[in-house]
Structure formats: structure tokens, C-alpha cells
Amino acid sequence: MHRRSRHSMLHTGSSEDSDPAFTKLKNPATEGSSLYLFGRVDDSVYEVKAFTEEFRSWFIGQTVQRDGKLLIVTPIDPLFLLLPYIKSAATEGKFQPVKQMVMDEDYPGCTQLLQCEQGLDSIHHVADEKEVGSLKFHSYNQEKTMAWLKKKVQRTVTTLKKSNISVGGGVKSSTFVRVKQEADAREEDYLRYAHGLISEYISEDLSKDLLKHLQLPEISSPKETEPPSKKRKLSDKPVEAGEDYTKFNSSDFARKPPKKMTAAQKTLAKVDKTGMKSMASFFKVKQEKN
Amino acid sequence: MSANSCVTSFRLDSIKQADKPQVHLFPCEIEHDGPAEVSAFFTPTLKERKHEVSVSFRGRGMKGQELNCPQGYTGLVLKEVQKPASDQEDRIVKVSSVFHNFTYWNLETPPTSDDGVVMAMEWPMLAEAIHGPVDK
Amino acid sequence: MDLSDFEADNSVSCRLSSPIPEVCKTEDCCLGIDEAGRGPVLGPMVYGICFCPISKKEDMKNLKVADSKTLTEAHRDNLFLMLDEAKSFVGWALQILSPNTISTSMLQRANYNLNALSHDAAIDLVQFALDCGVQLKEVFVDTVGPAEKYQDKLSQRFPGIEVTVRPKADSLFPIVSAASICAKVARDHAVKSWKFAENLGEVDTDYGSGYPNDPKTKSWLLKYLNPVFGYPQFVRFSWSTAQTLLDSKAVPVHWDDDEEDGKKVSARQNNTSMLSYLSRNKPDELTHSRDTHRFFTERKLQSISNL
Numbered sequence: 252m253h254r255r256s257r258h259s260m261l262h263t264g265s266s267e268d269s270d271p272a273f274t275k276l277k278n279p280a281t282e283g284s285s286l287y288l289f290g291r292v293d294d295s296v297y298e299v300k301a302f303t304e305e306f307r308s309w310f311i312g313q314t315v316q317r318d319g320k321l322l323i324v325t326p327i328d329p330l331f332l333l334l335p336y337i338k339s340a341a342t343e344g345k346f347q348p349v350k351q352m353v354m355d356e357d358y359p360g361c362t363q364l365l366q367c368e369q370g371l372d373s374i375h376h377v378a379d380e381k382e383v384g385s386l387k388f389h390s391y392n393q394e395k396t397m398a399w400l401k402k403k404v405q406r407t408v409t410t411l412k413k414s415n416i417s418v419g420g421g422v423k424s425s426t427f428v429r430v431k432q433e434a435d436a437r438e439e440d441y442l443r444y445a446h447g448l449i450s451e452y453i454s455e456d457l458s459k460d461l462l463k464h465l466q467l468p469e470i471s472s473p474k475e476t477e478p479p480s481k482k483r484k485l486s487d488k489p490v491e492a493g494e495d496y497t498k499f500n501s502s503d504f505a506r507k508p509p510k511k512m513t514a515a516q517k518t519l520a521k522v523d524k525t526g527m528k529s530m531a532s533f534f535k536v537k538q539e540k541n
Numbered sequence: 542m543s544a545n546s547c548v549t550s551f552r553l554d555s556i557k558q559a560d561k562p563q564v565h566l567f568p569c570e571i572e573h574d575g576p577a578e579v580s581a582f583f584t585p586t587l588k589e590r591k592h593e594v595s596v597s598f599r600g601r602g603m604k605g606q607e608l609n610c611p612q613g614y615t616g617l618v619l620k621e622v623q624k625p626a627s628d629q630e631d632r633i634v635k636v637s638s639v640f641h642n643f644t645y646w647n648l649e650t651p652p653t654s655d656d657g658v659v660m661a662m663e664w665p666m667l668a669e670a671i672h673g674p675v676d677k
Numbered sequence: 678m679d680l681s682d683f684e685a686d687n688s689v690s691c692r693l694s695s696p697i698p699e700v701c702k703t704e705d706c707c708l709g710i711d712e713a714g715r716g717p718v719l720g721p722m723v724y725g726i727c728f729c730p731i732s733k734k735e736d737m738k739n740l741k742v743a744d745s746k747t748l749t750e751a752h753r754d755n756l757f758l759m760l761d762e763a764k765s766f767v768g769w770a771l772q773i774l775s776p777n778t779i780s781t782s783m784l785q786r787a788n789y790n791l792n793a794l795s796h797d798a799a800i801d802l803v804q805f806a807l808d809c810g811v812q813l814k815e816v817f818v819d820t821v822g823p824a825e826k827y828q829d830k831l832s833q834r835f836p837g838i839e840v841t842v843r844p845k846a847d848s849l850f851p852i853v854s855a856a857s858i859c860a861k862v863a864r865d866h867a868v869k870s871w872k873f874a875e876n877l878g879e880v881d882t883d884y885g886s887g888y889p890n891d892p893k894t895k896s897w898l899l900k901y902l903n904p905v906f907g908y909p910q911f912v913r914f915s916w917s918t919a920q921t922l923l924d925s926k927a928v929p930v931h932w933d934d935d936e937e938d939g940k941k942v943s944a945r946q947n948n949t950s951m952l953s954y955l956s957r958n959k960p961d962e963l964t965h966s967r968d969t970h971r972f973f974t975e976r977k978l979q980s981i982s983n984l
Contacts, residue, residue, distance in 0.1 A: 273549040273634075273984060280967065284545055285980045298668070300978045302661045306933045308571040311618055311638055312562025315577045315905055315928075319566060323614075323661065323978070325668035359546045369674055376675070402675040410670035415654075416663060416972070447970040448671055455967060530984065531564070531640075533614045533665070549984055573905060573928040581876040582906035586688065597688075599907045599923070599930055600780035600914020619984075634984070648932060649785055661976040 273299070274360035279335050280451055280458075284358070287332075288324055294366045298327035309531055322532035329370030330377065330399075331452040336361065337378055338391050338457075346381045346388035349374060397464040400449060400457070404465060407445035418444035442467060547631050552622070555635035564616065564643035566658065568603060593651060594644065606652035609642045611665040616640035678757060678862055680773075684872055687721070688777040688910055692802075693863070694770035695761075697809045701768055704730035707815040708806060709853035710799050711846070713860035715791070717887030718894065718916040720868040722779060724772040724798040725860030727852055728811055733766045737851040750865050757862045760855055769859045770805055772798045773867065776913045783915035786934050792822040800834055807835075815839045817853045819846040875909045877901070889918035904928050 271290045278285040288297040300323045307319025333353060340352035349371070355361045364370050374380070376399035378389040411418055418440045442465055450458035462469060563584070587596045594605045610616045618638035625632050645658045652659070683691040708728040715722055729737055740759055748756070760767055774794065782789045799818065807813060816835070820842050821827060828842040843849060847857040868887065873880055881900065885893025898919065901908060904927050912919055973979065 270550045270552055272551060275545040275547075275982060278980060281980075284982045286982055286984065288551070298672075299981060300664065300973070301981045302658060302977055303979060304657055304977045306568060306570050306931060308567045308569065310563075310565040310567060310577065310579055310583070312560065312564075313576060313579050315571050315573045315575065317571055317574050319570065321566070321658070321661070322981075323611075323664055325665050326672050327668075328672040328674070331672075357545055360548065373674060399675060403671060406673065406675060407667070407670045410667060414663065414666065416667070444972070448667070448972060450967075451970055451973070452671070530619050532617050532619060533610055568932070570931040571905065571928060572930070577905040578903060582903060582909070585876055586874045586910060588686075588688065597777055597781050597910065600777075600784050600919075601932065602781035602785065632984075648934070657975075657977045661978055664976065664978060667972070 274363070275358060276332055276360055276364075277335065277355065277358045279331050279453060280455075282335075282454075287327065287360075289360075289363055294368055295326055296329050296332065296364065296367050296370075297324045299324050311531070316531070318530060320530060322530060324532060327452075328373075328403075329364045329367040330373050332361070332364050333370055333374070334377055334396070334457075335454060337374070337389065338396075338454075341391035344390065346379070346390045348386060349389055352389070393460070396457070397461060400453065400461050401464060403449050404442065404445045404461070407448055408441045411441055411445060416444075439467065547629065549632040549634055551619070552633060552635040555637075556617075556639065559617075559636045559639045561640065562638050564618075564638075564640045565605070566643060566645040567598065568646050568648040569598070569601075596646075602649050603646040604649065604651050605644045605646040606659075607642050607644050608659065608662065610640070611662050614665060616643065678866055680863065680866055680870070683721075683773050683775075683867065684870070687775050687867070687872060688874060689775055690778045691773045691775070692770065692805065693773065694805070694809075695764060695768050697811060698729075698764060698766050698768050700730055700766050701728060702810040702812065704732060704812060705814040706812050707731050707734065707817065707852050708803065708811070708813055709846070709850055709856040710802065710816065710818040711853050711857035711860055712795060712798075712819070712821070713857065713864040714868075714887070715795070716889075718889050718898070718913050718918045719776065719884055719887035719911055720871065721776055721864060722774045722795075723860040723864040723867070724774070724795065724802060725769060725856040725858075725863070726771075726799075726802045726806060727760070727767065727769045727855035727859055728806055728813070729763075729767045729852065731814065734851070736763070736766070737855060740851070740855070753858055753862050753865070756858045760858065767855065768806075768811070769856065770802055771859060771863050772802055773863060774798060775910070777910040780910075780912075780914040783913075795821045796827065796830060800831070803831075803835060803838075813838050816841070817846050817850040818842045819853060819857075820844045871911055873909050873911060877909060889916065898922055899926075902926050 271288055273286055273288050275284045276287050277283075286299045288299060289295075290297065302321040302323060304319065309316040309319055333349075336353045336355070337349070340347060349365060350362075353361055353365055374389055375395075377391065377396040379392050379395070381388045381390075419437075446458075446462060446465060446467065449461065453461070459469070563579075565583075583596065583598070587594055592606065594607075596603055596605070616639065617636050618640070619634040620637040622633040622635050645652070645656070647656065654660070678693075680693070682693060706728050707730075708726055710724070710726050713723045713725070714720060740756070740763065760769065779791070779794065782794055783791060799821075803813070803816060813835075816831065816838055818827070818831065818841070824842045824844060828840050831840040831842065832838075841850075846853040848854065868884070869882070871882075881897065883893060884897045885891035887894055889895070895918075898908070898912065899922065901912075902922060907914060907923050907927055908919060914920070914923075968974075969979065
């Protein structure tokens with residue numbers, strides 16, 4: 252059970268050291284830099300996703316905030332973030348301490364992942380383990396990894412089936428209301444959808460291996476010949492008269508460069524002594540311990 | 542050292558001083574950050590009917606709906622305490638406001654469960670499935 | 678005139694009407710249509726109809742309601758009282774289009790211009806009279822837009838009724854003058870006693886005529902301009918006077934259907950995105966990146982690398 256509380260997932264720390272912190276880590280799927288948040292209480296790590304729709308601004312109390320982004324901060328399995336390091340350190344039959352594997356000049360924050368309970372405790376899902384004295388040594392194991400990822404997919408499928416998320420072709424009814432189509436969706440649709448979601452957290456190679464492991468035939472890549480599925484699907488949507496469908500997929504467009512300040516903005520800028528950018532976000536609250 | 546080593550720490554104890562304002566997500570970009578006479582111009586003109594609220598802003602009709610934060614989640618507004626002098630510096634944010642629901646607005650079209658922001662609220666539930674620990 | 682129904686919520690449109698004279702339900706009637714407050718940037722636009730038995734046309738002439746524009750406000754109030762005294766054979770109805778309705782209609786995605794708005798208000802009022810049992814045979818209207826087109830539109834909509842659309846109808850046909858009086862009296866009262874929905878404290882009611890070229894109106898518009906919200910709902914945002922002032926004095930606001938050089942901004946941006954998609958699709962394996970899962974793209978969710 253979750254407790255809805257003003258105290259978010261972390262106890263209000265007394266010293267600065269115990270404050271949670273946003274940190275950049277290597278995104279395991281894109282290998283680019285993405286933002287994560289380290290909590291302090293149970294040493295968990297969170298993923299930061301931004302809901303970004305063009306032409307959105309916030310009104311917060313008696314203020315306007317131009318940036319209409321909404322950050323949704325959700326727990327991420329640290330093993331996803333550790334996996335690329337463990338995998339790339341793999342040498343046939345060689346066991347190493349995890350500490351030696353998880354090092355990254357470009358992302359020094361990655362060592363903090365080793366403090367995450369859920370991370371250390373679950374390395375055995377992707378690696379063989381040897382204990383010598385008080386020291387633990389690990390070696391990447393592809394079969395174990397596939398088994399672990401398959402369980403992830405199955406968990407996801409179970410949740411998808413309970414949800415209203417449409418996993419099929421995304422057919423829309425003419426009344427512009429999403430068709431809840433669990434009944435029509437085939438098992439394979441769920442598996443593919445869940446595989447796609449898990450693939451957001453693993454490398455392309457692992458994603459392909461997992462597809463085989465799930466015994467899902469590879470679909471001849473549609474993106475070579477057609478526009479991305481997102482656009483294809485969106486253009487299928489019936490739109491209201493006089494409405495431009497393009498508004499539905501404006502999320503990834505660059506913002507217009509800010510125009511020159513008007514007189515009014517200058518006046519207001521003077522009034523607003525803080526002048527600091529703020530952002531709205533959701534945070535997971537601390538889980539109640541039973 | 543790379544800029545990736547910079548962290549933004551998050552003063553959680555500031556939550557005690559945070560206010561609990563009304564929060565609205567508007568269907569337009571307003572080129573302004575700062576004060577607005579919301580209680581004088583906006584709040585008194587809201588019209589509530591069953592599950593839908595309507596209002597106009599700058600002469601455009603909007604239709605809105607209240608959305609709760611996903612179960613177990615709290616809405617926070619973060620504000621930077623001090624602007625860093627360079628991007629090589631750590632930054633600090635504090636919680637300036639707390640909210641448990643907000644109203645999102647569409648330009649003219651009635652709110653539906655297909656609206657992006659409503660669908661985005663499904664993410665925490667799915668994230669729990671993807672990221673929860675698997676059995677041994 | 679009792680405007681309390683409108684004043685209860687002056688952000689929406691409202692219909693007011695007199696009781697229907699019994700004689701109008703049994704005898705062939707004529708009906709006049711006129712409007713008040715089409716030009717001003719402030720306050721509502723009022724559409725009025727007035728009707729009476731064709732046999733009573735002479736009596737209408739004797740009321741001397743002609744040409745309301747040349748009359749003073751007090752004079753118009755007086756004439757409205759006279760119409761009220763003739764209620765045994767004269768009926769009226771009004772459609773008050775709130776400035777908020779005008780703004781949101783004219784600025785909505787699907788083009789809805791003022792002429793269409795006016796025509797619809799007039800049609801609704803004639804239909805209202807028919808629904809009340811008035812035996813309509815003749816309708817006289819002051820022109821809105823091209824007279825012929827309007828006449829065709831009304832004739833088609835109301836077969837069996839003889840429609841006359843004529844410029845300056847309010848000075849030619851007493852029944853139109855009477856409709857004009859009703860509309861103008863309502864508009865005068867609505868503007869004078871406007872209840873601001875906004876919490877603006879004591880509001881200066883020296884708006885002038887409400888016409889954009891009136892210096893008093895212009896200075897009022899400047900005084901009550903709010904950099905974020907623009908104006909109270911008393912102002913018609915769709916008027917270029919209001920828009921021009923907002924463009925120069927208020928914070929810029931962008932909507933997804935904004936137009937730039939006659940093209941929708943969102944469409945223009947979509948073009949750019951398609952172009953970048955095409956260039957991405959060139960055989961360059963190195964820049965090939967995986968598409969984000971549609972769960973996230975459909976929800977406008979994306980990973981970020983900076984706060």
C-alpha cells in the first residue's frame with residue numbers, strides 16, 4: 252500500500268548530505284545522458300520522465316509558469332542501469348567485484364547505484380556469483396539475464412491486461428473515444444507491447460535477443476519504408492472538423508525561440524524578485540513498511 | 542571532469558514551508574514567469590457543470606477537468622534556490638508548492654480519457670510493473 | 678426592462694421576451710428584426726424582434742418609434758414603455774449575445790464570423806416566435822452583410838413567410854424600429870449596469886460609447902488591460918482594437934492554432950519535423966536511433982537530461 256503523504260519518498264533529512272539529488276546517468280537503452288534521482292532513505296533510484304506537450308503553461312496559485320512540463324518521477328529497477336556495466340565487463344569465465352565493473356568517467360554518479368539495495372541484491376539475476384571469504388565476485392550470464400528479462404515482460408503483461416492501455420493496432424472509433432480492446436488483443440500483442448516497454452531499458456542487442464527468447468518473430472522493420480508508427484497511427488485518428496491533426500503529435504517539436512520581452516513582461520519581471528525557473532513534478536511517496 | 546558529474550540536490554525539508562495552491566495546466570504557452578492576478582481575473586469566471594469546468598482566457602473558450610495525482614504520488618513544484626554561475630556547478634532546488642490535484646484545460650474540446658495528460662497518469666502504475674523486483 | 682436573467686450570468690447568451698399577445702396567435706402578423714451594439718468593442722450585442730398583427734400596422738406608426746439612432750437614451754426608454762403599454766397587440770423578444778460569447782465564437786477554431794453569429798441569432802428569434810404560436814406572414818430585417826443573400830437564407834429557412842431584407846429598415850418599417858428600440862434599450866441597460874464577474878473592486882464606468890474610435894473607450898481599455906489575462910469578459914477580445922492593444926501591452930500567448938503568414942504554427946512545425954524525419958531516414962546507420970515506444974510517445978512522455 253502506498254501512503255499519500257506530504258512527505259515524499261524520503262524522510263525529510265536533517266543534513267544536506269541526506270538530501271536526494273538529481274544525477275545524470277548513462278541511459279541503458281540510448282547510451283545518452285538521462286536524468287535520474289537518487290533517494291536517500293532506502294537508497295532507491297528514480298527515473299524522471301517529462302510530460303511535454305507543446306502550448307502548455309502552468310498557473311500555480313497566483314503565478315504563471317511558462318514551462319508547461321510535468322515531471323513524473325517513478326522508481327526504476329537499478330539493475331537496468333547496472334546491467335550495461337556488468338555486461339561490458341564480461342570476459343569468459345572471469346569473475347570480478349561489481350565495484351570494479353561499475354565505473355564510468357563520463358558518469359561518476361553510477362557508483363551510487365551500488366548503494367541501492369534492490370540493485371546489489373538482484374545482481375544474481377544477470378550474473379553468476381562466487382564468494383571468496385567476505386568478498387563477492389560476479390560474471391555476466393546471458394541466459395540468466397534473458398530469464399530475468401522474460402519475468403519482467405511477464406509482470407508487465409499481467410499489469411497491461413488489467414489496465415485500459417490499448418496494446419493492439421491502436422484502432423480508434425469514430426466517436427473519438429479510445430476503444431478498450433482487451434477482448435480483441437491477442438497474447439502476442441501483449442507480449443510485443445511489453446517487450447517494447449522493457450526494451451526502453453536495455454541495449455538494442457539485448458532487445459533483439461529477448462525477442463528471440465520470447466519466441467516472437469522479428470517484424471520486418473517498418474520504419475525503413477514508412478514514417479514512424481506514432482505518426483502512422485495518429486493520422487488514422489478521426490479528427491474533428493476544422494481541427495488540425497498535427498496538434499496531436501507536436502510533443503517533439505522544438506520550442507519557438509523566446510521573443511523579445513514586451514513592456515509588460517519587463518514590468519512583471521521587475522515585480523518577480525525571484526526570477527527563478529520552477530517546475531512541476533510528481534513524486535512517489537515513501538512506501539509504508541508493514 | 543564532465544558536466545555529468547554535477548548534481549541538483551533537492552532540499553526536502555523545504556516541504557514544510559511549501560504552500561498548497563490551486564494548480565492549472567493551460568492549453569497555451571504564456572510567455573511569462575511570475576505573478577498573475579489569478580484570483581481577480583480567472584477564479585471568479587470559472588463555470589462548473591457536472592464533471593466539466595469551462596472558462597475563457599484571452600477570449601478563447603477552454604474546457605477543463607480536475608485530475609488527481611496518481612495514487613501514492615504527490616505533486617511538487619520545485620524552485621531553484623540560486624541560479625548557478627555556470628553549468629559546471631551543482632544546483633539546489635527546493636519545494637515551493639505541494640498539490641494533490643490540478644485542473645487541465647483543453648482549447649474548446651471537452652476533456653476525454655484520450656487526452657495526453659490523462660493517459661500520462663497511467664505511467665506510474667506501469668512503471669511499478671516494469672521496475673518492481675522479480676521473484677527469484 | 679428587467680435584465681436580471683442576463684445579469685445572473687453575463688458570460689453566456691440569454692433570451693428575454695414579453696408575454697405573447699393572444700391576438701398574435703390568431704391573426705396574421707408582421708415581425709421586425711434589428712440589432713444593437715454591433716460595432717462597440719465593449720458589452721453585449723443584442724438582437725431584437727418585435728411583432729404585431731398586420732392589421733395593427735397603422736397603430737405601430739402612431740407610436741412614432743421611427744429611427745432609434747437619432748433618439749436619446751431617455752427618449753428610447755420612453756418609447757419602450759409605450760411599446761409595453763401596447764402589449765395587448767405588440768410582443769417582443771431579445772437575444773443578448775454576451776461579449777464573452779462573441780469573443781469565444783469569433784475566435785474559435787472553426788471560423789464563426791459576426792455575420793453568421795448575427796444571422797443565427799435572428800433565425801433563432803424568428804423560430805422562437807413561431808414556436809410560441811405567432812402567425813407570422815411578413816418579416817422585415819435590417820441588412821447584415823449582403824441583403825440578397827440574407828433574404829435568400831431567411832426565405833429558405835422560413836418557407837411561407839414573406840421576407841424583406843432592406844438597408845435602413847429601421848427607419849422604413851415601424852415594426853423594425855420597434856425591434857430596434859427593444860434591442861437598444863437592452864444594450865444600454867446591460868452596458869450601464871454591467872456586473873463584472875472579475876474581482877476588480879470599484880470599476881470606472883466611464884467607458885464612453887464603447888466604439889473603438891472613442892478616446893474614452895480607448896483610455897478605459899488601457900486602464901483595465903491586464904498583462905496576463907488581457908481584459909475582463911466585458912471586452913470583446915475578437916475586436917482588432919482589443920487585439921492590437923494586447924499585442925503591444927500584454928504578455929504574448931501562443932495557441933496550437935495560431936496562424937503565422939496564414940499558416941498554422943503547428944502545421945509549419947510539423948513540416949520541419951517531417952523533414953528531419955526524412956533526413957534521418959537516409960542510409961546513415963551511425964545516426965540511427967531507436968524509436969521511443971508508443972506508450973510514451975502517445976502520452977507525450979520523454980526522458981530528459983536536464984531540469
